Amino acid sequence: MAGMGGTPVIILKDTRRETGTEAILNNIMAARAVANAVRSSMGPKGMDKLLVDSIGDVTITNDGVTILKEMDVQHPAAKMLIEAAKTQDKEVGDGTTTVAVLAGELLKRAEMLLDQKVHPTMIVKGYRIAADKAVEIAKSIAFDAQESDRPLLERIAKTAMTGKLAESPDSRMAGYAVDLVLNAMED
Known part of the structure; x- marks a missing residue:
């Protein structure tokens, strides 16, 4: 179909708007799928992934950020998880797989709470309290490493x-x- 001046107009037929619990659960599912894609690459027995891009180039890696960068996802929640991992890589240079897997686990637990009819606002509030407590504990056990050690x-x-x-x-x-x-x- 052509629009004004011969510019093609694309009509999206399969779009739909989701709201409420259905939308939340679909977001969780998409982000968890990304997390699960890199989970098996973690640790000393982590497995390599064979990645093939759209033009057929092959990459073999167990580096989380490489796997995540090569993923071509369209779902907004999955994209957010990938962006969080990329930010971790940019700021720290490590921990990308951990970010993705940890976020996936938090979402898995959130999904269980949603199934028990806990309101999303309460889940977020609980995660904020837990994050504050985790930072407090980390600060209480941290110490400065000395040059002499x-x-x-x-x-x-x-x-x-x-x-x-x-x-x-x-x-x-x-x-x-x-x-x-x-x-x-x-x-």
């Missing part, structure tokens, strides 16, 4: 590198990372 710094470096390298990081790599950071602090 080299074994601790190397363990931190090793933990941070796990999952980012093809192999598990060895002590030498962790030591190099600590040296670089300490040298940068001196400069």
